[in-house]
Amino acid sequence: MNKKTLSVIIFVLILIVGAVWGWGFIPKKxxxxxxxxxSVVYHQQGRYQECVAAARQAIKVRPDYAxxxxxxxxAYNSMNEWDKAIVALEKALVIKPDFQLAKNNLxxxxxxxxxxxx
Numbered sequence: 001m002n003k004k005t006l007s008v009i010i011f012v013l014i015l016i017v018g019a020v021w022g023w024g025f026i027p028k029k030x031x032x033x034x035x036x037x038x039s040v041v042y043h044q045q046g047r048y049q050e051c052v053a054a055a056r057q058a059i060k061v062r063p064d065y066a067x068x069x070x071x072x073x074x075a076y077n078s079m080n081e082w083d084k085a086i087v088a089l090e091k092a093l094v095i096k097p098d099f100q101l102a103k104n105n106l107x108x109x110x111x112x113x114x115x116x117x118x
Contacts, residue, residue: 032062039071048075066096073105082113 035058042051052075058068073089076082089106092099 030057030061032058032065032068035061036065036068036071039068039075043071043075043078046078048079051075064095066092066099066102069095070099070102070105073102073109077105077109077112080112080116082109082116085109086113 035054039051039054039058042048042054052072055068055071055075058065062068069088069092073085073087073092076085076088086106086109089102089109092102093106096102
């Protein structure tokens with residue numbers, strides 16, 4: 001084996017080791033929690049569509065994420081989309097039956113739907 005071939009092999013091994021050790025060669029997966037945090041910030045800013053989108057990303061990473069479903073329901077409540085809110089909040093409560101914030105948001109959505117129905 002000549003020096004050039006050996007140099008290339010060593011370089012490739014360094015890249016592989018660096019990728020495994022997290023030197024930034026391989027992009028890191030965004031966590032469900034970071035998507036949920038973005039969702040919360042968007043909700044606080046009144047950017048409800050973006051709130052829903054970020055919460056849906058959290059659910060892609062962690063399908064049983066009750067808090068993400070709650071954020072979706074809360075955003076839909078803020079947009080007066082009661083049926084969508086109810087669906088999301090009921091999913092949150094299937095996952096986490098004692099989730100009081102989701103229960104409160106669901107009660108609100110149902111009361112507003114009833115109040116605004118013809």
